[in-house]
Amino acid sequence: MRRRPTARLGPATAVVAVLVLGGCGTSFGLADPASEQADTVASFWSPAVWAALAVGAFVWALITWSIIRYRRRSDALPTQVAEHIPIELTYTVIPIIIVVVLFAFGTLAQRDVSDRASDPDVTVLVEGFQWSWRFTYEDQDVIVTGDGEGTDGPELVLPVDQTTRLELVALDVNHSFWVPRFLSKRDLIPGVDNEIDVTPNVLGTHQGRCAEFCGLDHWRMYFKVRIVSEADFQAWVAENADTTIEEGGG
Secondary structure (H helix, E strand, O other): OOHHHHHHHHHHHEEEEEHHHHHOOOOOOOOOOEHHHHHHHHHHHHHHHHHHHHHHEEEHHHHHHHHOOOOOOOOOOOOOOOOOOOHHHHHHHHHHHHHHHHHHHHHHHHHHHOOOOOOOEEEEEEEOOEEEEEEOOOOEEEEEEEEOOOOOEEEEEEEEEOOOHHHHHOOOOOEEEEEEEHEEEEEEEOOOOOOEEEOOOOOEEEEHHHHHHHHOOHHHOEEEEEEOHHHHHHHHHHHHEEEEEEEOOO
């Protein structure tokens, strides 16, 4: 008994459905956001992935349907069609709409992430050097510096729900400030001042690292970001005012 072509689409459809539904309730590999800026990135990430999955599923469905529907049955040539204006317009307009929409939402998300507050609550000078970091709280007279030993690195302490301005400076070669749960990173380039605002909204300790290969011992350039309450931050500042904290861990 000859099977209908549509029946053969069943397994392919099931595979696509499993792949798509398998992503439900997940962030598609994205780390859990821990700042307001990261929330913005996450809000754009999931719809973009869903759009990509939808386009991919549609294209694969068309390819599968064409293979089955127009498979070779004899040596006779099929009916030749020189052009089909409606389909050609559809295949041109729809991708343009998708690209424009993704570009617009991507631009808005990038603007929100890159925006800087006119009066940040805390300002920290972040200096990267081979092979560690130094965090200087200019208004609180606290310096935390890594000693290049161990694998934990120095600790950057930030108050929750307050905006911190991170001024990024490289003292020798290119580095990159990256906290995965902030869902963004910024390069530190010698001679180029860079800065980023971050508003942490999840208490706890998050791992950070250098994301730019900066030399043989690049792997040493870890650091931690500890997000604490406003009261705990003020207590930490009072305890460490006018001091330089050297941390390396291991």
